[in-house]
Amino acid sequence: MGVAGSGKTTIGRQLAEELGWKFADADQFHPPANVAKMSAGTPLNDTDRAPWLAAIRLYLDARLEKNESAVVTCSALTEKYRAVLLRGAEPVKLVYLRGTRELLWSRISGRQGHFMKPAMLDSQLATLEEPTGALVVDIAQPPAEIVAGIRSAIAA
Secondary structure, rough: OOOOOOOHHHHHHHHHHHOOEEEEEHHHHHHHHHHHHHHHOOOHHHHHHHHHHHHHHHHHHHHOOOOOEEEOOOOOOOOOHHHHHOOOOOOOEEEEEEOHHHHHHHHHHHHOOOOOOHHHHHHHHHHOOOOOOOOOEOOOHHHHHHHHHHHHHHHO
């Protein structure tokens, strides 16, 4: 989990590949109306997020029911959102990719063709409630080091 530009997709894909697990990016669960809203530079509200979070939760439930391991990326900015995603899903481990505003801004500003606009970073940072009990990872490290640290932590 983390705000835009934290490396969720990059780290998530690499982690899933190294572990031989399924990978799902939360962006694929957004209804078209959410993508259109974000593409126009409008932040989502709780009503917009509800079907998105429900779809991610259904995906998690399906993996758990089949006893399949997966890496799922999601901003999960608030405790309320994380409660929807994690309630009753004890085997799920939360990893928080944390970085400075400057680093996040530089990453988002360099993106081409992504619906998440750089100007929306500040609204995400304002909404963010840093999680307790999560593995916290500094995104200033190279991706290979981040993935190695996560693998080590989840193996422990």
